[in-house]
Amino acid sequence: MAQDPTPPLSESSLAALASIPFDEAPSPGYVVHLDQLEKNCQLLQSVSERSGAKVLLALKGFACFSTFPLIRKYLSGTTSSGLHEALLAQESFGPEVHVYSAAYKPEEIQKLSRFAHSLVFNSAGQLAKGLSALEGQRRPELGLRVNPEYSEVETELYDPCAPSSRLGTTRAALDRALETLPKNLLSNLDGLHFHALCEQDADALEHTAEAFEAKFGDLIPGLKWLNFGGGHHITRPSYDIERLIRVVKYFRERYQLDVYLEPGEAVALHTGVLVVTVLDLIEAGGHQIAILDSSATCHMPDVLEMPYRPGILGAGAANEYAHSYRLGGMSCLAGDVIGDYSFSQPLEVGQRLVFLDMSHYTMVKNSTFNGVPLPAISLYSEREGLKTVRRFGYEDYRMRLS
Numbered sequence: 001m002a003q004d005p006t007p008p009l010s011e012s013s014l015a016a017l018a019s020i021p022f023d024e025a026p027s028p029g030y031v032v033h034l035d036q037l038e039k040n041c042q043l044l045q046s047v048s049e050r051s052g053a054k055v056l057l058a059l060k061g062f063a064c065f066s067t068f069p070l071i072r073k074y075l076s077g078t079t080s081s082g083l084h085e086a087l088l089a090q091e092s093f094g095p096e097v098h099v100y101s102a103a104y105k106p107e108e109i110q111k112l113s114r115f116a117h118s119l120v121f122n123s124a125g126q127l128a129k130g131l132s133a134l135e136g137q138r139r140p141e142l143g144l145r146v147n148p149e150y151s152e153v154e155t156e157l158y159d160p161c162a163p164s165s166r167l168g169t170t171r172a173a174l175d176r177a178l179e180t181l182p183k184n185l186l187s188n189l190d191g192l193h194f195h196a197l198c199e200q201d202a203d204a205l206e207h208t209a210e211a212f213e214a215k216f217g218d219l220i221p222g223l224k225w226l227n228f229g230g231g232h233h234i235t236r237p238s239y240d241i242e243r244l245i246r247v248v249k250y251f252r253e254r255y256q257l258d259v260y261l262e263p264g265e266a267v268a269l270h271t272g273v274l275v276v277t278v279l280d281l282i283e284a285g286g287h288q289i290a291i292l293d294s295s296a297t298c299h300m301p302d303v304l305e306m307p308y309r310p311g312i313l314g315a316g317a318a319n320e321y322a323h324s325y326r327l328g329g330m331s332c333l334a335g336d337v338i339g340d341y342s343f344s345q346p347l348e349v350g351q352r353l354v355f356l357d358m359s360h361y362t363m364v365k366n367s368t369f370n371g372v373p374l375p376a377i378s379l380y381s382e383r384e385g386l387k388t389v390r391r392f393g394y395e396d397y398r399m400r401l402s
Contacts, residue, residue: 009311009356010237013270018313020273022352024386026376027277028294032064032359034381036271040235041074044267047234047241048076051248053259056098058230059085061264061360065092066379066389071267077117079230079262083108090115098227098260100145100193102166109133116140120193120227123169124177128185141190143227144169150211151196153231157305158198160229168194171215191257192216195229199265202243205232209247225258226251234266265360272359273313274299274375278351279330287326287340290347295329296338298372300358301365309339313354316342323347331370368397 009017016036025031048055054076065088077096078089089097099112100120109130112119120143121127127144147168151161160167169177178185196208205228213220220226228248233239248259276294283289296303303310318324318340325347329336338355366374374392 029376045074051245056262058264062268106133143191148212191225193227197231227260268359274355274358311356
């Protein structure tokens with residue numbers, strides 16, 4: 001059964017999101033609450049100051065660049081998964097642009113070399129090819145992503161260390177590769193990177209870090225940095241911050257190097273909503289069904305991929321309140337169903353609904369499948385009120401095709 005992957009909002013966060021004037025927002029439309037976003041960033045800055053870690057925004061999770069002027073006041077930089085994210089980071093964020101990709105093309109490496117702070121390679125072979133591509137170019141700091149072969153991630157689709165994972169090199173694969181590659185290849189490294197978490201607490205990080213050190217500890221002395229990747233749910237209320245700080249300090253002090261953390265979801269956790277409208281009410285198979293002007297597959301794909309059932313302001317689980325509905329999207333995909341919910345009053349055509357926790361992994365993953373329009377993007381703060389910063393239309397659909 002689909003579960004909500006994130007803990008409930010605190011009462012103060014829920015009250016803050018409920019204060020957004022939803023009737024003034026476009027539908028469908030994402031709304032990011034800037035005050036809540038700033039609270040998250042302030043907490044992350046506090047973690048950085050107390051632990052000595054450098055915290056980076058992972059653009060794969062949240063890349064709403066109209067919020068970057070706020071975020072960059074608190075974080076050290078960004079981490080990107082390829083050239084285009086890195087270009088956005090350079091253009092809209094700065095100053096440190098870190099990049100990891102499962103594989104680079106030589107021309108991408110050459111373009112990235114002009115501005116990237118670091119390039120992390122996925123294998124020893126990619127590192128060797130990267131060094132060749134960098135000949136005669138400005139040379140960023142270089143890293144290698146490793147797989148500690150330890151994971152506590154329950155959803156296989158999101159498990160970077162699942163068996164036969166393509167992400168990061170195992171120690172055995174690294175040692176085999178070095179038998180045929182230049183013996184001094186690893187002397188070019190400035191850092192090592194691992195990423196094995198997904199929406200997890202510091203205990204999972206500590207266990208993973210122990211496995212990493214056991215397998216790769218002999219390679220750490222002399223490096224400039226270690227990157228502990230993402231998946232740290234630092235800004236959720238129950239997160240064990242003291243344990244995180246202890247783990248970071250251990251590596252910083254033992255090996256005399258910098259430690260990077262690169263959360264994406266934690267930056268934007270519980271900061272945004274998706275405002276939608278009920279277009280039709282029908283009955284089928286014993287269910288009351290509401291058709292929305294939104295779509296799971298287009299606007300919140302993790303609902304189908306994870307899967308999970310996102311919260312709705314003022315709604316409950318099926319049969320919790322008097323009136324239950326199955327909420328469906330407007331695409332032709334038969335499985336474009338968001339979930340079953342109940343409400344204290346019957347739904348009406350034209351009524352607004354507000355999905356919670358819709359900042360991270362929504363805007364960055366949405367699509368125009370079926371020509372379904374992309375949701376508008378708005379920002380809200382108590383001081384400035386609601387401001388719509390982007391609306392999308394037919395041209396956005398058309399320009400993706402030819």
